[in-house]
Amino acid sequence: MLNRLVQFQNQILVELQETSDLGFSSSSLLTKYVRNINSLDSTTLLKIEAILDYMYELINAGNWKDVKLSWRKTITVATYLKLIVIFKSSTELTEDLFKELFKIIDHGILFGCPLKNEPKLLQKCAEIMNSSRPHVNNIVNMSNEVNGVDIQSNYDSLCKIDVLNCPSMETFFRDYILKERPAVLENCINHWPALEKWKDQNYFIKLAGLRTVAIELGSDYTKSEWTQKLMTLEEFIKNYMFNTDGPVGYLAQYQLFDHIPELKLDITEPEYCCFSDTNEPVDIMAWYGPKGTLSPLHYDAKRNLLAQVIGKKHMFLFSPNDTDYLYPHDSQLLHNTAQVDPRKPDLEKYPKYKEAKPYYCTLSPGQMLFIPPKWWHCVESLSISFSVSFWWE
Incomplete structure (x- = not known):
């Protein structure tokens, strides 16, 4: 060696x-x-x-x-x-x-x-x-079903997001990129090895269990108790993936595929990312955590294809036109994060929210959600979940 x-x-x-x-x-x-x-x-x-x-x-x-x-x-x-x-x-x-x-x-x-x-x-x-390295035996008991979910029926009344079956490049560019409309894309990543390999948390332990990563601890990044801690991937999986007590652990917005390139062999950058205004490479981020992880309502400046690999997620989206109804934080640090929680909005505290038009979908394994620039989105995991986001301009 x-x-x-x-x-x-x-x-x-x-x-x-x-x-x-x-x-x-x-x-x-x-x-x-x-x-x-x-x-x-x-x-x-x-x-x-x-x-x-x-x-x-x-x-x-x-x-x-x-x-x-x-x-x-x-x-x-x-x-x-x-x-x-x-x-x-x-x-x-x-x-x-x-x-x-x-x-x-x-x-x-x-x-x-x-x-x-x-x-x-x-x-x-x-x-x-x-x-x-010597062979590593299975460490995690996989009795927990990653797709066990509890979907709330009261979201059925919200606006639906278009669902497209592997759209052509022309259709996606003309009707969604140019018009900045969100869409769920199906049957586009069925060839990813990750869809099967990543179902077993032992796969990550065997491949990269001793690798040190930064984990977010806390309900969400707007709360005072939120913090970050360095730990091995094995420690994260064993101590946080199936634990319902204590703080929620989340490997969020992490450049895991640059850190551990072996994992990048399990995915492929979607062809739809080629519609770019620059020559900059696509930013690829990992989102990996237990049921209950939450990204509060916020927006990103770049186009985003969010690919769901394991587990399911609630997705709430709002047009940039609804910004005034969502009560963005005043601080510069959180200017792109809203104070309203669309899962349970407090209309007494945020009365203008009733003028907003929320879109909703449940993102399942094998699906991708296109989130246009500056579209507000709130993301909640319904089970153990691994998502990959592709950001580009």
Whole structure:
């Protein structure tokens, strides 16, 4: 496995030679270690960790927008070197060793940034280690049915959203993209391996259970008790996926497929995303959590195709024309989030809401919902759920 890990040596050296903004001391030390990567041993670990500690101190000292790219590049390279040293110093490939190595990698991914010559450096290291990891037996009892739902009949009176059976590109562009109308698309992602593989939570544990991710804790992000916590995917599944006590855990709006590229093999970017006004890549986000996760009524500036893979969700949508009736928050941070809860609107507190025109659907596995830009939407999971959103301009 070591030979596969050190194969990136030349690409990293080119990066270090071409990048002058890493800082002389860090750059020269990292260059020395990468150039002599086969001679690294435990005596170099303290210096590598000192570089990492200093970089983490720098990036946590102020606002994230002010963090220099050079600091994050240094974290990526130093993380790679630390990984090599820890692995070379180990005498046995134990589960505890893999836990430590994956934790090192994931902190590097979360706080570092891609290198120009090897943008998936740490992700590739994780794939190499995962292929050498011993087989993992099933950990989660799957007696809980992911599609067990409780759909409220009082939503039947709300406006229905058009349901389209794998529409042609022309139809979708002409009638929905250009007119900015929402629609449910069926039979467009039936070929995704994820539709079957992701039904079993043990699949995620076996593939990426030791990987560290950021989990939202709390009923929704507008509440004071809402917070975020880093934990392994296995800890999240075991402690939050089937737990009805305590705070709700949600892996929400997360770039999971950049973090763990193996999962991206289970999905395909829909062709409908090609109708773009820019050359920017599509943003792909994961939404994974237990029954009861909630995204309060809000809007996004980009077009959105929300693909439902497992479980079902209540979806409430409102046109941008209804904005004044939805009572957006006054703060700049929450300006795109409404105070009204369309599941149980308080008409005494928000009397103008009765003028709004709510659209509703239940999104089921294999369906996608097109949400036009600035259309308000509220999303509630009716069961264990995994959705993938594709955002583009």
